[in-house]
Amino acid sequence: MQSAPESPSQAAPSRAIPFYNDPKKRAILFQIVTVLMLGLLAYYLLSNTLANLEKQSIATGIGFLQKEAAFEIGESAIEYSAADTYGRALVVGFLNTLIVSFIGIIITIIMGTVVGIARLSSNWLVSKLAGIYIEVLQDIPVLLQLFFWYAFFYNILPGPRQALSPIMGVFLSNRGLVFAVPAAHPVHKYMAIATLVACVAIYIIRRWARARQARTGQPFPVFRVSLALLIGFPLLTWVLGGAPTAMNVPVFSGFNFKGGRNISPEFTALLLGLILYTAAYVAEVVRAGIQSVNKGQSEAAMSMGLKPGLVLNLVILPQALRVIIPPLTSQMLNLTKNSSLAVAIGYPDFVSVAGTTINQTGQAIEGVALMMIVYLTLSLLTSAFMNWYNKKTKLVER
Amino acid sequence: MQMKNWLRGKVAKAAVLIVGVLFLAFCFAGCGDSKKASELESKVAELQKTVSDLEKQNKELEAKKVAVGKTLENVRAKGFIQAGVNGDLFGFGRADDKGVWKGLDVDTARAIAAAVFGDADKVKYTPLTAKTRFTALQSGEIDVLTRNCTQTLGRDTALGLDFCQVNYYDGQGFLIPKKLGVKSAKELDGAAVCVLPGTTTELNVADFFRANGMKMSPVVIENTAELAKAFFAGRCDVLTSDASQLAGTRAVAPNPKDYMILPDIISKEPLAPAVRHGDNQWKDIVNYSVLAMINAEELGITSKNVDKMLKSKDPRVMRFLGVTEGNGKALGLNEKFAYNIVKQVGNYGEVFERNVGVNTALGIERGLNALWTNGGLMYSPPFK
Numbered sequence: 023m024q025s026a027p028e029s030p031s032q033a034a035p036s037r038a039i040p041f042y043n044d045p046k047k048r049a050i051l052f053q054i055v056t057v058l059m060l061g062l063l064a065y066y067l068l069s070n071t072l073a074n075l076e077k078q079s080i081a082t083g084i085g086f087l088q089k090e091a092a093f094e095i096g097e098s099a100i101e102y103s104a105a106d107t108y109g110r111a112l113v114v115g116f117l118n119t120l121i122v123s124f125i126g127i128i129i130t131i132i133m134g135t136v137v138g139i140a141r142l143s144s145n146w147l148v149s150k151l152a153g154i155y156i157e158v159l160q161d162i163p164v165l166l167q168l169f170f171w172y173a174f175f176y177n178i179l180p181g182p183r184q185a186l187s188p189i190m191g192v193f194l195s196n197r198g199l200v201f202a203v204p205a206a207h208p209v210h211k212y213m214a215i216a217t218l219v220a221c222v223a224i225y226i227i228r229r230w231a232r233a234r235q236a237r238t239g240q241p242f243p244v245f246r247v248s249l250a251l252l253i254g255f256p257l258l259t260w261v262l263g264g265a266p267t268a269m270n271v272p273v274f275s276g277f278n279f280k281g282g283r284n285i286s287p288e289f290t291a292l293l294l295g296l297i298l299y300t301a302a303y304v305a306e307v308v309r310a311g312i313q314s315v316n317k318g319q320s321e322a323a324m325s326m327g328l329k330p331g332l333v334l335n336l337v338i339l340p341q342a343l344r345v346i347i348p349p350l351t352s353q354m355l356n357l358t359k360n361s362s363l364a365v366a367i368g369y370p371d372f373v374s375v376a377g378t379t380i381n382q383t384g385q386a387i388e389g390v391a392l393m394m395i396v397y398l399t400l401s402l403l404t405s406a407f408m409n410w411y412n413k414k415t416k417l418v419e420r
Numbered sequence: 421m422q423m424k425n426w427l428r429g430k431v432a433k434a435a436v437l438i439v440g441v442l443f444l445a446f447c448f449a450g451c452g453d454s455k456k457a458s459e460l461e462s463k464v465a466e467l468q469k470t471v472s473d474l475e476k477q478n479k480e481l482e483a484k485k486v487a488v489g490k491t492l493e494n495v496r497a498k499g500f501i502q503a504g505v506n507g508d509l510f511g512f513g514r515a516d517d518k519g520v521w522k523g524l525d526v527d528t529a530r531a532i533a534a535a536v537f538g539d540a541d542k543v544k545y546t547p548l549t550a551k552t553r554f555t556a557l558q559s560g561e562i563d564v565l566t567r568n569c570t571q572t573l574g575r576d577t578a579l580g581l582d583f584c585q586v587n588y589y590d591g592q593g594f595l596i597p598k599k600l601g602v603k604s605a606k607e608l609d610g611a612a613v614c615v616l617p618g619t620t621t622e623l624n625v626a627d628f629f630r631a632n633g634m635k636m637s638p639v640v641i642e643n644t645a646e647l648a649k650a651f652f653a654g655r656c657d658v659l660t661s662d663a664s665q666l667a668g669t670r671a672v673a674p675n676p677k678d679y680m681i682l683p684d685i686i687s688k689e690p691l692a693p694a695v696r697h698g699d700n701q702w703k704d705i706v707n708y709s710v711l712a713m714i715n716a717e718e719l720g721i722t723s724k725n726v727d728k729m730l731k732s733k734d735p736r737v738m739r740f741l742g743v744t745e746g747n748g749k750a751l752g753l754n755e756k757f758a759y760n761i762v763k764q765v766g767n768y769g770e771v772f773e774r775n776v777g778v779n780t781a782l783g784i785e786r787g788l789n790a791l792w793t794n795g796g797l798m799y800s801p802p803f804k
Contacts, residue, residue, distance in 0.1 A: 041457060051457055058464060062471075069475070078558060079697050080580035094626045094638045104626035169646075176655040196654055197612060276610040277600075277657045278637065287655070288639075368641040368650070374617065378640070381551045381618025384579030386558070 071387065086383040087112070093378060095370045097286055108379050115375030116396060122289065122371065123358040123400070126296045130357060131350070133297060134304025139334075141309050152305065159302040165363050168295040172367040175287035182278055191271050193279060198286040200272040200279045209263030213256040220255040224248045288369035292361065300357045304350060311346035312338055343415045351408035355401050362397075372396055491695070491702035492536070492752060495563055500542045503529035504562040507547025508644035510668040511776040511784075512568050512588075521545050524775040525566040528587050528693055531765045532564060532709045535757040540764035549642050551618040554579055557696060564706055565694040568662065570620045575694075582703050583692040585710040587768075589788035589797050591685035592621050593663040595670060598680050600657060605684035609634035614647055614656035616640070624687040625660045648672070662689045664776060664784060671781040705751055708803075712758040715740060715800040716767035717791060723766040726759060740803045747803055758803065768798060 041047040075082055087109035094104050099117040102110060140152040159167070176196040180186065185195035191202035204210070224247075231242035260266075272282030315338050323337040324330075364371035373393060380389035495501055505513035505525055512523040521543075530540040546562050557565045558580055568590070569575075571583040594605050602608065605628070615622050617640045629636045639656045641647040648669050651659040659669065663681060670676050693710065695703050716722070719737055721729050729737055738744045741759045748755035765771060772789060776782045790796025 054457075054461075062468065066471075066475075075580075077698060078580035079577070080558060081578040092623045092626055094622075094629075094636060096638050096640060104630055173649070173653075176650055176653040181654045277608070278610050278612060280610065365642055366646070368639050370640065374640065374642075377551050377642075378617045378622070381554065382574075382623070384554060384558075384575070386555050 075387070081383070081385060082388070083385075084388055086379075086385055086388070089383070091379070091382075093382070095375065096368070097284075097289065097370060108383070111375050112372070112379065112392065115370055115372040118370055118375075119358075119361055119364075119372040119396075120400075122292055122296070122361050122364070122369070126293055126300070126357050126361065127354050129293075130297050130300045130304055130353070133301040134353075135308050137301060137305035138308025138312070141305060142312060156302045156305050159298050160306075162299075164295060164299045164360055165366060167299055168291060168363055168367050171291035171295050172287065175291055179287075182274060185274070185279075191269065191282070193272060193274075196287060197278055198284050198290070200282045200284045202269045202271040202281075203283045204266070205268040205270045207263070207266045207268070209260060209266060212263060213259045216255040216259040217252070220251045223251055223255075227251075286369070288364070288367055291367055292364050292369045292371075296357050296360055299360070300353055303353050303356075307346055307349045307353065308342070310349075311342035314345045315341045340415070344412070347408060347412045347415065351405055351412075354404055354408070358400055358404065359397060491563055491699045492705065495536060499537075500544050501529060501533050501536065501564065502544050502546060502562045503532075504548045504553055504556050504565040504567050505529065505545045506567050506644070507545075509568060509665060510671050511664065511780065511782045512668065513545075513547075513566070515545075522775065524588060524771060525568060525693075527765050527771045527775065528566045528710060529564065531713055531761045532693075532706055534760040534764045535705060535709045535712070535751075535753055538754055538756065538760045540760070549618075549644075550616045551642055554581065557581065557694060560696070563695075563702075568665065568691045569694055570662075570689045571692045571694075572620060580697045581694045582697050583694050584703060584707040585714075586690040586692045586797075587710050588664060588691040590662040590664050590689035590691050592624050592660060592687040592689060593666055593685055594682040595651075595659040595661075595666040595679055596657065596682060597654075598678055602658075602682065605682050605686065606632055606634075608636070608658060610636070611658050612637045612639055612656040614639045614641070614651045614659045616644065616647060616661065617642055619661075620687070620689065621661050628686045662691070664691075664782070667776070667782040667784055701752055705753065708751060709757075709761060711800045712740075712761045712803070713765065713768040713771060714791070714798050715803055716758070716762045717769045717798075718793070718800060721762055721767060722770060723762055723764070726762045730759070736802070736804075 041051070072082070088107055090104075091106055091108045091111040092104050093111070095102055095111060095114050097118065098114045099121060100110075100114060102114045137152050137155060140148050141156065143149045143152070179194060179196040182193075182195045182197045185193040185197075185200075187193050193200045227242075227247060228244055231244050235241055270281050270283075272279040272284075274280075319337055319341065320333050323333040328336065361371055362373040365374040365377060368374075376389050376393050380386050383389075503526075505521070505523070507513060507515075509523065509525075513521070513525040514523055515521050526543075526545070529543045529545070533542045534540040536542075546556060548556050548562075548565075548567055553565055553567050553569060554575070556562050565581075566587075568588065570590075571586065575581050576583055594608070596602055608629075613625060613636045615625055615638055622638075622640070625636065625638075639647075639650060641650060648659070650656065651669075652673060659666065661669070663685060666681050670679050670681070673679055693706050695706055716726075719729075719734075719740060721737065721740070726741070730741055730743060732738060732741075735744065739747060741762075742748055742755035742757070745755045748757050751757065754760070766774070769786075769791075772786065773779065776784045778785060786794070786796060788797050790798065792799040
């Protein structure tokens with residue numbers, strides 16, 4: 023039996039083998055056939071679509087991106103007016119999607135981790151509360167939650183004339199949360215640079231501290247030094263820049279507040295809905311990750327005299343992470359994709375702006391293709407980053 | 421072991437055969453079992469050419485078919501008209517509490533059904549949002565769009581649509597809570613404006629604010645009902661839309677008396693049914709179904725007196741009601757099509773008063789929508 027040949031070509035090299043018996047040739051043939059079939063299908067779909075569009079004399083191409091959009095967008099991270107192009111309007115929508123997804127993902131991970139750990143707490147009340155939160159929010163469709171939060175904001179909060187003002191310069195109304203911000207000053211740019219420099223310095227210090235601890239066993243207070251750097255650098259820059267204290271305070275005039283920074287109820291409702299919904303899933307992922315670590319590990323750690331906090335930080339979480347990360351990635355992608363539900367509650371995300379563009383230009387295929395490209399790119403970038411991180415946290419097998 | 425190898429060969433052969441056969445079936449042609457890959461591939465190329473030739477022929481045939489009226493054939497074959505309507509707009513297109521569709525646009529669709537089938541009830545309705553309406557028509561999901569839709573040059577051309585006779589002349593206005601004390605749209609600087617996305621009104625309001633050097637912050641929600649809810653809750657200061665829609669929205673407000681429509685009308689909004697570009701016969705049918713209602717009003721024919729009018733000796737009435745034949749044949753319809761429309765749906769005046777007129781909750785005057793003889797814009801070419 024052990025001498026039996028693995029493939030016919032090894033068994034009888036002299037005899038001509040029919041191509042269908044040669045696994046190599048066969049594989050190539052199958053691949054050619056598959057590619058041909060796919061190509062034929064793609065050709066058929068494309069030519070059919072183009073023919074249909076031409077027959078109905080519907081405009082095609084992406085020339086519309088250069089045309090004047092002529093519609094306003096409620097909130098925008100960059101300068102935008104109705105006189106700008108569709109292209110710029112789409113960029114505004116894209117940035118809005120990016121902002122809500124990015125902030126959403128970060129808060130979701132923090133909140134999900136906290137709830138997940140609380141679910142495993144030995145405190146009966148804490149664990150039950152976390153359980154109820156997870157079960158309830160997981161089971162209600164996210165669109166309903168968004169409608170709920172949005173209606174909650176504009177129904178509960180007073181109009182802008184009767185806005186609540188808990189602190190001076192902060193106003194809460196059904197137009198959103200308006201608060202004072204420092205008036206524009208050139209020093210802000212340098213403060214941003216200082217923050218960046220602080221980040222780089224922290225990275226270097228961390229590496230150095232870790233190497234030193236490995237070498238000499240002496241610990242270094244990395245966290246406190248990092249915090250000091252992160253606050254101290256920009257603060258120092260601000261003082262050196264003359265310490266400008268002028269504030270851009272919102273003032274009610276006419277219909278709405280002018281000045282200050284406004285966080286709209288649409289944005290808040292969307293962010294809150296997405297975070298609360300996705301965090302429930304992340305909590306379950308975290309719980310599963312922690313439970314996947316063998317109980318002996320924590321017992322061993324505790325028998326070495328580590329405190330419960332250190333046990334979690336040094337022993338459990340590093341091992342749990344490699345179980346947590348893959349499903350966590352998919353939750354991050356879910357949050358990004360779910361942000362397209364913004365269209366239902368009036369937050370001008372990419373889908374909302376692209377939808378309006380499609381309607382005004384009539385170029386549905388191009389518009390939908392753009393949406394697909396944008397979400398595909400966002401998803402691929404997110405998973406590429408998470409895969410890289412996953413590789414980093416993998417157990418190094420010796 | 422030998423047995424195993426033999427079996428493996430058999431399985432491989434079978435797999436190659438199955439894929440080959442499937443592939444050939446995919447190319448719409450059968451052929452004998454070929455054993456050589458090269459032979460297969462040359463056959464594939466040949467078949468691909470045949471497919472593209474057939475497609476070209478098919479395309480030509482299709483193009484010819486459109487000219488003679490594909491939509492009418494389709495509609496007749498399935499036995500009803502699929503009409504795209506608003507779904508949320510009181511007075512134009514909304515199902516009542518018993519699920520019966522009512523409204524000016526609904527009656528327009530019913531008139532088309534009466535013309536095609538002699539039965540105004542042979543309509544199925546697809547509620548569409550402002551954003552989905554054109555795609556639904558372009559893709560063939562609906563046969564006609566009767567959804568308070570403004571005719572514009574861009575839509576008529578780049579969107580591949582054809583607009584028919586206007587069934588309501590409208591203009592864009594502003595609905596505002598009385599307590600804000602605003603008297604004119606020019607005082608709206610800085611206001612939060614509720615508007616439906618993908619509409620002409622979204623563009624008009626941006627134009628209006630730009631032209632007057634004012635700022636606005638739009639609140640854009642796709643669903644008409646959700647938008648109205650946000651407005652009533654005070655999320656925005658002012659709701660802008662076609663004046664007729666504003667009247668409809670005010671009619672369903674928690675307290676209609678608290679709201680007023682500003683006197684400013686900032687745009688022209690001719691609302692007209694739309695069909696796909698290129699099907700001229702279907703366009704004629706939709707066009708003359710609307711015109712028949714207007715012509716009936718001009719001739720003084722109503723749903724009540726239409727049977728009596730059949731005996732009229734007025735040649736215009738005789739031609740209109742099909743007593744003198746010719747009009748129906750020219751459109752590819754029954755000679756009684758106009759009679760059926762008036763009998764089952766009514767003339768334009770009846771339809772207007774029933775759905776949006778002064779005695780309804782909307783309380784809209786005829787205004788621009790009166791007959792041309794009464795100072796309005798409704799004017800029908802002769803039916804001859």
